[in-house]
Ligand SMILES: [Zn+2]
């Protein structure tokens with residue numbers, strides 16, 4: 001294929017993709033002899049443009065029309081996944097991955113899509129790529145093997161398990177709620193946990209070991225076993241008691257003690273102690289008592305999603321760990337939540353701390369306001385100094401100074417009176 005060798009309709013299509021005009025793109029793609037994978041002068045396909053713009057609707061449309069997700073004609077060999085990663089839209093990235101985008105493709109300077117996303121600070125995208133694995137990996141488990149009478153994984157559960165394995169949020173409440181909403185998975189908890197164990201083993205025993213995948217599979221197996229135990233042994237049919245115990249804050253320091261101990265126990269139980277990633281996690285944890293920072297959850301998240309992922313915790317939901325939770329408790333304005341449901345779930349324990357947190361928040365807000373007020377005053381003073389400086393320079397043209405500059409002499413009242421600026 002020659003770059004820029006496009007018909008008039010195809011050229012028009014590139015324009016419409018740039019404009020984000022979905023209905024026109026759809027109409028033009030239906031015209032005769034239009035090639036969905038034609039390339040422009042820089043070797044880019046329409047799909048690559050749509051991905052770079054972070055347009056999920058266009059990406060899905062073009063993929064449904066058979067666009068090649070691994071087209072590789074770009075001048076600098078940027079893959080479609082790299083363009084998607086640079087857009088910062090994790091949903092676009094996920095759509096490309098599901099369509100079979102190769103995560104290992106490198107550009108002309110030897111960088112993969114995940115590395116490019118890391119360079120540009122798109123940590124959510126990096127996590128999405130690093131956590132991805134194709135559903136085909138589950139293929140061996142949905143087929144009857146050897147002397148088995150049935151597949152290890154009931155085939156209809158494969159997409160549901162696959163969805164859980166792509167989670168970047170590993171908060172046990174987030175996973176437990178997914179399981180609560182997907183009782184078919186819990187009904188086969190034993191089989192699901194076993195398949196996760198096998199995936200863990202496979203990841204550690206492969207020539208190219210994948211510690212992240214192994215630790216994640218093991219952790220998910222631990223959560224599902226705990227949920228199953230709560231249901232079958234403790235009669236906690238809708239997992240409410242289990243979820244509440246994870247959320248409950250300890251008196252005094254508000255530590256989620258039960259959750260912390262649970263996450264620590266999953267790491268202790270990881271069967272492949274030779275894993276360097278595990279050893280790092282354990283070392284980091286050993287240095288911190290339960291209730292200290294970093295928590296087991298943040299160590300787990302950093303290990304699986306990359307070191308850079310942790311900062312989003314500031315605005316993560318206090319109940320389920322979802323990043324960028326936009327709602328706040330209206331009473332204390334301190335803790336973040338995804339929505340009213342997450343807030344309601346935590347209220348039984350948050351109510352004991354809400355008032356105190358409100359006071360902390362108020363104090364902080366007051367300090368912030370004072371700081372801003374101070375900065376504003378300082379800016380006004382600097383501005384009036386500049387104005388005086390200009391006025392003086394106008395009176396005495398030989399003394400022209402850059403209006404943005406306040407020289408040390410001017411501040412320290414030197415012996416040259418024309419340089420002194422009164423505040
Ligand atoms: Zn939440």
Ligand SMILES: [Zn+2]
Pocket residue numbers: 329330331332333334335350353354355357
């Ligand atoms: Zn509150």
